[in-house]
Amino acid sequence: MLYEQQPAWLTTRPLQPTPVPTRSAISFLADADRLLLVQDYEGAMSAYREVARLEPDNPESYTAIADIQLMLRNFDASFAAAERAVQIAPEDPNALASLSRILDWRSEYELSIQRGLEALEYAPDNPKVLAVLGEAYSDVRNFPIAEKYLADAFEIDPNNVLVLRNLAYLQEMQGEYEEAIRLYDQAIAAAPNRFDLYLEKGRQYEVGLLDLEKADENYTKAVELYQSALTLDAQGYGVYNLGDPFRAVNILRKAKAADPEYGLARVHLGMAYYALRNYEDAVPELEAGVKLLGDEARIEHIYSLGLAYIYKEDPECDKAIPWLQRALEIEPESGPALDGLARCRSS
Secondary structure, three states, X not given: OOOOOOOHHHOOOOOOOOOOOOOOHHHHHHHHHHHHHOOOHHHHHHHHHHHHHHOOOOOHHHHHHHHHHHHOOOHHHXXXXXXXXXXXXXXXXXXXXXXXXXXXXXXXXXXXXXXXXXXXXXXXXXXXXXXXXXXXXXXOOXXXXXXXXXXXXXXXXXXXXXXXXXXXXXXXXXXXXXXXXXXXXXXXXXXXXXXXXXXXXXXXXXXXXXXXXXXXHHHHHHHHHOOOHHHHHHHHHHHHHOOOHHHHHHHHHHHHHHOOOOHHHHHHHHHHHHHOOOHHHHHHHHHHHHHHHHHHOOHHHHHHHHHHHHHOOOOOHHHHHHHHHHHHHHOOOOHHXXXXXXXXXXX
């Protein structure tokens, strides 16, 4: 008997899963660029983390994450990413510049300038390096050197957003608020979707020129571009300073919902409740905010917490006194703190 053997191509084969193409680092970088354009910063950082997974010896993804986290005011996360970038590539000027900048924002000025000068040795014509050095020297109030670095950076790349922003910051540090606004406008023209530039421009109006209406316009624009605890807090506290604590409470509640661990939003919400004489709601917000802020809590936050305990429907002087005493440690002649202690002692 003859048996005919089937050709191999007729033999039944087990079904195999359809192979999934492996994505490249370049495709994730394209994702990050696209997400940054629509202000999806978390999505962009996720894409950069995928790049880091695929290219563990490339510092660029960590440098990008460090810069985004700094823009979001997440200082610890920014420092960790910048430090990792420098560990991977100790001589990379952009990584060193990112580390220099976050050190500056953490008030570690000497170390910041050291890292910036190291970067300058490797890339003397790098506008990011020059701009970061200009910012650090502005913070230590060495304005002639700051101006020299920033002028060099501007000559190399006059449309660089960081260069323009730091030129504005130099003017702000010297009290030239109108010139700072002009330069912030140039930075915004180069990067119209950068919410942080509107926050900083708003600060010029609020703190420098005392134009609270203009400040509110810029904070509102920042929220339109990127709604977060950071932007909502700036808008809400600006409205509080405009004298509308009712509206401020509504905005600051949104800031708290966006990030309950954002100390400024909690303390500002407490201040708004305090202005409305809603001391019962002021106490937990002020207390949470002061604890989250730690050493960055301001004296008015601290004594307002103490006074809120006193002015509650059921006063709690035992809880008020430690906060009032803490305020007096900062400023021994603080009138509100002294008045609060006197009220407790007379009750």
